[in-house]
Amino acid sequence: xxxxxxxxxxxxxxxxxxxxxxxxxxxxxxxxxxxxxxxxxxxxxxxxxxxxxxxxxxxxxxxxxxxxxxxxxxxxxxxxxxxxxxxxxxxxxxxxxxxxxxxxxxxxxxxxxxxxxxxxxxxxxxxxxxxxxxxxxxxxxxxxxxxxxxxxxxxxxxxxxxxxxxxxxxxxxxxxxxxxxxxxxxxxxxxxxxxxxxxxxxxxxxxxxxxxxxxxxxxxxxxxxxxxxxxxxxxxxxxxxxxxxxxxxxxxxxxxxxxxxxxxxxxxxxxxxxxxxxxxxxxxxxxxxxxxxxxxxxxxxxxxxxxxxxxxxxxxxxxxxxxxxxxxxxx
Amino acid sequence: xxxxxxxxxxxxxxxxxxxxxxxxxxxxxxxxxxxxxxxxxxxxxxxxxxxxxxxxxxxxxxxxxxxxxxxxxxxxxxxxxxxxxxxxxxxxxxxxxxxxxxxxxxxxxxxxxxxxxxxxxxxxxxxxxxxxxxxxxxxxxxxxxxxxxxxxxxxxxxxxxxxxxxxxxxxxxxxxxxxxxxxxxxxxxxxxxxxxxxxxxxxxxxxxxxxxxxxxxxxxxxxxxxxxxxxxxxxxxxxxxxxxxxxxxxxxxxxxxxxxxxxxxxxxxxxxxxxxxxxxxxxxxxxxxxxxxxxxxxxxxxxxxxxxxxxxxxxxxxxxxxxxxxxxxxxxxxxxxxxxxxxxxxxxxxxxxxxxxxxxxxxxxxxxxxxxxxxxxxxxxxxxxxxxxxxxxxxxxxxxxxxxxxxxxxxxxxxxxxxxxxxxxxxxxxxxxxxxxxxxxxxxxxxxxxxxxxxxxxxxxxxxxxxxxxxxxxxxxxxxxxxxxxxxxxxxxxxxxxxxxxxxxxxxxxxxxxxxxxxxxxxxxxxxxxxxxxxxxxxxxxxxxxxxxxxxxxxxxxxxxxxxxxxxxxxxxxxxxxxxxxxxxxxxxxxxxxxxxxxxxxxxxxxxxxxxxxxxxxxxxxxx
Numbered sequence: 002x003x004x005x006x007x008x009x010x011x012x013x014x015x016x017x018x019x020x021x022x023x024x025x026x027x028x029x030x031x032x033x034x035x036x037x038x039x040x041x042x043x044x045x046x047x048x049x050x051x052x053x054x055x056x057x058x059x060x061x062x063x064x065x066x067x068x069x070x071x072x073x074x075x076x077x078x079x080x081x082x083x084x085x086x087x088x089x090x091x092x093x094x095x096x097x098x099x100x101x102x103x104x105x106x107x108x109x110x111x112x113x114x115x116x117x118x119x120x121x122x123x124x125x126x127x128x129x130x131x132x133x134x135x136x137x138x139x140x141x142x143x144x145x146x147x148x149x150x151x152x153x154x155x156x157x158x159x160x161x162x163x164x165x166x167x168x169x170x171x172x173x174x175x176x177x178x179x180x181x182x183x184x185x186x187x188x189x190x191x192x193x194x195x196x197x198x199x200x201x202x203x204x205x206x207x208x209x210x211x212x213x214x215x216x217x218x219x220x221x222x223x224x225x226x227x228x229x230x231x232x233x234x235x236x237x238x239x240x241x242x243x244x245x246x247x248x249x250x251x252x253x254x255x256x257x258x259x260x261x262x263x264x265x266x267x268x269x270x271x272x273x274x275x276x277x278x279x280x281x282x283x284x285x286x287x288x289x290x291x292x293x294x295x296x297x298x299x300x301x302x303x304x305x306x307x308x309x310x311x312x313x314x315x316x317x318x319x320x321x322x323x324x325x326x327x328x329x330x331x332x
Numbered sequence: 333x334x335x336x337x338x339x340x341x342x343x344x345x346x347x348x349x350x351x352x353x354x355x356x357x358x359x360x361x362x363x364x365x366x367x368x369x370x371x372x373x374x375x376x377x378x379x380x381x382x383x384x385x386x387x388x389x390x391x392x393x394x395x396x397x398x399x400x401x402x403x404x405x406x407x408x409x410x411x412x413x414x415x416x417x418x419x420x421x422x423x424x425x426x427x428x429x430x431x432x433x434x435x436x437x438x439x440x441x442x443x444x445x446x447x448x449x450x451x452x453x454x455x456x457x458x459x460x461x462x463x464x465x466x467x468x469x470x471x472x473x474x475x476x477x478x479x480x481x482x483x484x485x486x487x488x489x490x491x492x493x494x495x496x497x498x499x500x501x502x503x504x505x506x507x508x509x510x511x512x513x514x515x516x517x518x519x520x521x522x523x524x525x526x527x528x529x530x531x532x533x534x535x536x537x538x539x540x541x542x543x544x545x546x547x548x549x550x551x552x553x554x555x556x557x558x559x560x561x562x563x564x565x566x567x568x569x570x571x572x573x574x575x576x577x578x579x580x581x582x583x584x585x586x587x588x589x590x591x592x593x594x595x596x597x598x599x600x601x602x603x604x605x606x607x608x609x610x611x612x613x614x615x616x617x618x619x620x621x622x623x624x625x626x627x628x629x630x631x632x633x634x635x636x637x638x639x640x641x642x643x644x645x646x647x648x649x650x651x652x653x654x655x656x657x658x659x660x661x662x663x664x665x666x667x668x669x670x671x672x673x674x675x676x677x678x679x680x681x682x683x684x685x686x687x688x689x690x691x692x693x694x695x696x697x698x699x700x701x702x703x704x705x706x707x708x709x710x711x712x713x714x715x716x717x718x719x720x721x722x723x724x725x726x727x728x729x730x731x732x733x734x735x736x737x738x739x740x741x742x743x744x745x746x747x748x749x750x751x752x753x754x755x756x757x758x759x760x761x762x763x764x765x766x767x768x769x770x771x772x773x774x775x776x777x778x779x780x781x782x783x784x785x786x787x788x789x790x791x792x793x794x795x796x797x798x799x800x801x802x803x804x805x806x807x808x809x810x811x812x813x814x815x816x817x818x819x820x821x822x823x824x825x826x827x828x829x830x831x832x833x834x835x836x837x838x839x840x841x842x843x844x845x846x847x848x849x850x851x852x853x854x855x856x857x858x859x860x861x862x863x864x865x866x867x868x869x870x871x872x873x874x875x876x877x878x879x880x881x882x883x884x885x886x887x888x889x890x891x892x893x894x895x896x897x898x899x900x901x902x903x904x905x906x907x908x909x910x911x912x913x914x915x916x917x918x919x920x921x922x923x924x925x926x927x928x929x930x931x932x933x934x935x936x937x938x939x940x941x942x943x944x945x946x947x948x949x950x951x952x953x954x955x956x
Contacts, residue, residue: 024535024586025937028894051585052937053536054895078537082588102589122633123589141634163635220804245801261801283800301797303857304892325890 027054028305029070036061036068038110042292043094043331044308045084046324055084055098056324057112060308062292067308067321072096072105075112080105086126087329088135097124097137104137106153116153121146128168128175130190138165138177145177147193159193162186169208169215176215176230178205185217185230199230209251211269218249218258227256227267240267248287248296259287259296264315277315281307288330293318297327367474368460369704370693371723371739372771373786373819375455375838386906386924386947388491388499388524390445390453394473396865396880396904398455399819399840402442403858405939407497408526408550408580411443416457416790417815417844417859418470422745422767424461427475428572428603430621430646431465435670435683438467438748444578444597445475446554448501449520452476457819458769458790459741462721463662463691466710467745469767469792478570478605479516479560480505484956489920494945495545496527501951513561521555532940533932536587545940546583547592553577566610574601582631585938593631600624613654621646642672642749658696662706664689672749681753685746686711691721700727704739712746717764719743725775737786738772751796751807759807767792773819780825782836790815795846813846813856830872837866846891855893860885876908889937900933902926916956922949 040062046069048055057080060067072080081101088095089109096105104118104127122142129135137146138161145165147157166178170190177186183204187197203219203226210216215230216239227240240256248259251269258265261284266275281298285306288295294311306327310319368374375398387393391411394400400423404411412420421438424431425445433440447453454474461468484506491499504519528548533540558572582593601623608616621644628639648666655661668685691706705722723739747762773786795811823836840863845853862885870877886899906924913919923946930944 020540021932022535023533023898023900023932024934025889026896026898051588052889053585053587054937079587082585100588121589141631141636143635245804247800285800299800301891302800303890305890305894325895 025052025054027056027070029073032074034068034071034074034112036071036110036112037063039063040292041109041332042288042295043087043089043109043329044297044321044323044327045087045096045329045331046306047084047326047328048080048082049303049325050083050100053079053082053101054325055080055082057084057096057107058308058321058323058327059112060321065319067323069322069324071112072107072114076114084328085124087331088127088129089331090129091132095127095135097127099123099125099140104148118148118153118155120155125165126167128170130170130175136168136175138168140164145193157193159188166206167208169210171210171213171215176208178208180204180206185215197234199234199236201228201236202226203228207249209256211251211254216251216256216269218246218256220245225258227258229269239269247284250287250289252289255289257287257289257294259284264294264296264311277311279309279311280317281309285326286328286330290332292332295330297323297330299326299328302326367454368456368463369721369723369739370702370735371704371725371737372457372459373773373784373788373821374457374460375784375821377453378451386922386949387447388522389443390447390473390475391442393447393453394442394455396867396882397838398865399838399863400455400471400473401858401860401863401884402935404443404935406545406548406583406935406941407528407530408443408524408548408552409582409939410441412439413442413470413473414859415470416788416817416819417813417842417856418458418790418792419795421748422468422470422765424465424468424472425475426464426472427574427601427621428477428605429464429474429619429650430603430648430666431467431668432601432623433467434625434627434642434748435644436640436642436672436674436749438745438751441597443550444552444576446520446522446552448503448522449554449556449574450475450477451480457771457786457788458743458767459721459723459739459771462706462708462719462741462743463664463689465666466687466708466717466719466743469743469745469765469769469790477520477556477558477572479518479558481507481514481516481560481562483507485953487951487953489949489951491947491949493526493947495530495942497525497947499524506956513563516560518558518560519556520558522552523554524550524552526550528942530940530942530945532942534586536938543940545942547581547590548583549581551577551579566608568605568607568609570603570605570607572601572603572605574603575599576601586940587938589633591631591633593629593633593636595630596626596628598626615650615652617650619646619648619650638675640672640674640676642670644668644670658694658699660693662689662691662693670749674750674754676755677749677753677758678755681749683713683749684711685713698730700730701725710744710746712764713752715746715764717744717746717766733778734774734776736772736774738770740768740770743767743769747796747807754807756804757798757801757806762796762807763794763809765792765794765796765809782821782823784819784821786819788815788817788819810848811846812848812850812853813844814850814853815842815844815856817842817844832869832871834869835867836869837864839864854891855888857888857891860887860899874910874912878906878908880904884935897934897937900931900935902931902933903928916954918953918955920949920951920953922951923947 042060044058046056056070057072058069081098083099085099086097094107102121106116123140125138135148144158145161146155149156162179164180169176173190185199203221207218217228225242225246250257254270256267285299286297296309298307308321413423415423457471487503489501501522556574560570576599578597603621605619623644626641630637646668652662666687671682687710689708695702708719719742721741725737727735744764746764752760769790771788776783792813794809798805821838826833844856844859846856847853864883867880882902904926908922911919
């Protein structure tokens with residue numbers, strides 16, 4: 002009988018867990034964040050859709066170390082659901098959290114949260130128009146949001162296609178990816194009025210500005226293309242790929258294109274081409290600057306990812322373990 | 333050590349009591365009806381249609397009584413099974429022997445399936461699954477439904493629950509004569525209206541806050557009339573129609589942007605069965621089913637407005653013949669045709685499946701050794717699989733009802749329509765997933781006691797995973813997995829005077845590993861190492877009490893064993909009291925407290941689950 006009572010008591014006592022955390026447990030380093038400001042590469046990890054496990058990793062180029070889960074360790078809360086993109090502006094990082102419908106503003110060296118901009122539908126990318134104003138693209142909401150960076154609030158909504166993605170500002174004109182219709186929307190940067198819409202034969206996943214021209218990279222039904230667009234409205238195919246690309250970057254006039262096993266490089270001025278093999282299991286995105294060529298590897302989307310760092314001569318110099326689904330890399 | 337003796341004593345005591353004559357009417361009956369192979373671990377629940385079942389759906393019924401684990405997004409929301417380490421589409425759901433898993437998804441949502449409609453529910457493992465269908469790499473659940481020629485009853489019940497949840501049920505079984513023929517008519521229906529406005533704790537940031545669940549309403553309308561006619565002494569014809577409509581609002585996960593998502597499913601299923609049983613040694617059965625399934629999903633925030641519709645026709649002939657007392661042969665031929673449309677298919681898609689099965693059962697030494705051997709052949713859109721299976725069960729001592737068994741099988745799951753034709757990404761050159769399962773164990777069963785234990789080892793190759801290919805996900809035969817474990821089931825019935833007790837339960841230990849190759853595996857996500865259910869039933873005259881306890885171990889939610897959901901345990905207490913109004917009428921009251929200790933938990937990440945809640949059901953029953 003005593004045993005029965007004891008078992009019942011154990012069950013009852015076990016049940017008293019109301020103040021305990023009972024949600025998903027993500028691996029986290031509990032150490033205090035200690036990063037020397039300066040030469041930092043920021044890696045935004047998307048996390049799994051609806052798992053609320055997006056994270057921020059920071060790679061220090063000085064001591065070549067990476068620290069993960071920086072946001073949670075600094076601010077003691079989850080970053081949110083699906084970190085889509087990051088903008089580094091001034092001494093602030095703007096983290097666009099897609100499925101949380103918000104943008105978190107952090108100090109770029111202490112990583113303390115400075116403000117949150119809320120009220121988005123499903124924000125994708127942010128374009129700084131000046132120090133006081135930014136534009137945010139959206140999936141599904143049919144609008145672009147104008148954000149006031151002083152009050153950190155949405156001040157205006159501009160009617161737009163259902164799915165807008167990356168944006169580039171060239172000579173007071175904003176070029177916006179219209180992913181649903183595979184076109185480029187052009188609007189005036191001051192009045193936000195639509196100027197034109199250019200139909201493409203590819204998904205305009207990546208937009209770059211080169212010599213006042215818009216350069217577009219994206220996948221077609223089969224393979225991928227690189228297209229340039231000038232104000233006159235002329236489209237020129239600069240390159241075609243047999244396979245689809247999963248990432249693209251432009252650095253020092255060279256376009257980089259991430260394919261399953263290789264990175265292709267095309268100098269957009271000289272047309273010189275090159276390529277090298279990479280070892281990423283599931284390549285997902287690409288970033289290039291003078292510190293190296295960074296390829297994110299999301300493994301199987303359900304394991305902690307990696308960022309592979311190659312030097313300018315295409316030699317692998319480092320494998321960095323990150324959070325889940327490293328997606329955006331920037332400096 | 334003391335515990336071992338206590339267990340042994342209890343067992344012996346039960347055996348002693350079992351010598352007496354007792355007529356126990358438990359809430360659940362585990363009986364000796366044979367389903368599946370004798371040489372595998374199967375569970376059978378019978379007489380469900382005549383019982384007061386508290387659970388409103390198959391998810392709740394099975395998760396408190398079996399080792400089938402469910403991933404559920406919340407009450408009334410998507411709930412899919414995982415059985416012995418398999419994917420959701422490795423558990424096949426069969427209605428009167430015909431598969432009702434969606435051919436587009438390969439799965440079925442168990443929260444949309446009622447319980448009280450069925451007379452019998454069985455859970456069978458992968459080795460037995462080849463007797464019925466292909467695709468059950470983990471196993472299957474068999475739902476049996478037919479009118480009862482032996483009883484007449486009408487029951488109308490109303491359930492009122494916390495959070496603004498209501499359920500109305502009506503069940504009828506009536507035998508009558510028409511032009512000198514005996515007919516059995518049945519009608520099973522229920523309407524569920526769940527508001528699901530329960531309190532939950534938002535633990536996404538400290539301090540935690542209490543919130544009320546919004547946008548989680550669920551409505552299910554389910555009705556199934558059926559009619560059985562014995563045309564002659566040896567021929568019986570049954571017609572069943574099943575209308576199942578669900579409408580649900582889908583709330584967002586905690587800490588995500590609120591969306592306005594809605595799902596509407598409407599399913600019509602019609603089945604005809606002709607049984608020809610001229611003798612005990614020969615029987616033939618033909619069954620045909622037509623299913624029209626419309627699944628509409630919309631999310632205004634994400635501009636999603638899709639409808640996935642399919643129609644399926646299935647035909648099946650089963651035969652059994654017993655040419656010798658020691659030999660029985662069973663055979664089956666089935667055919668199914670499906671056509672499906674979706675905004676994500678380039679055009680209307682169709683598939684054909686042709687299957688056959690032959691199995692022989694041979695016993696020696698006065699049935700103390702039984703051999704079972706068979707094979708299933710399936711042809712699906714010009715891809716084929718030959719799937720042998722078999723086993724041996726040995727009862728070494730005739731006076732003691734204990735038997736040892738061992739069985740093995742090969743199984744296959746053919747790709748779904750979505751895996752083949754989804755645009756973008758569909759891959760119509762996919763090969764079937766393959767499985768090899770071995771299980772062995774012991775089975776002890778009397779009228780009052782039951783103990784089953786089985787060790788299993790399943791290896792699965794060519795598992796289909798959606799892998800990225802330049803920004804588009806493409807299903808690919810890439811994955812390997814292995815599941816090893818132990819399944820346990822026990823039940824002990826005891827009668828002391830007018831007091832009747834049943835203690836029962838089940839448990840499972842599983843080590844499920846998976847990866848891209850045999851040498852690189854890690855724990856499969858969402859599969860707990862340990863699960864257990866224990867129930868205690870007490871009955872005294874018109875009063876019945878039932879306590880259940882369930883334990884659900886921690887499970888990884890990432891493939892690198894880094895992130896996990898914590899373990900949780902749930903208890904519930906239900907009381908039932910019957911008032912006899914007259915010789916024909918009775919009134920049954922059922923009151924229950926679910927999640928008795930108000931355990932705060934999430935089954936899936938950031939998906940709130942209800943704490944303690946109360947239900948009261950009143951049912952008026954006429955029994956002829």
